[in-house]
Amino acid sequence: MKVSVKIKPGSKQEKIEKDLLGGYNVWVREPAKDGKANEAAIELLAKHFDVPKSLVNIVSGYSSKKKTFEIAI
Secondary structure, eight states: OEEEEEEETTOSSOEEEEOTTSOEEEEOSSOSSTTHHHHHHHHHHHHHHTOOGGGEEEEEOTTSSEEEEEEOO
């Protein structure tokens, strides 16, 4: 399953909300440096979809706030 995600790094809390277009907004505490926000987003999405982190991968947008993740369910 592919999902569109907008990452919001440097937030005070970590959370996931579904947006009106069917994608997700993901708030993470880590800064957008050295892939830290991406790793935090992968962990949060894995918890949300109840899958191991190894089944969550970034398909596109690695250095952008708007990303596409593939989640193997």
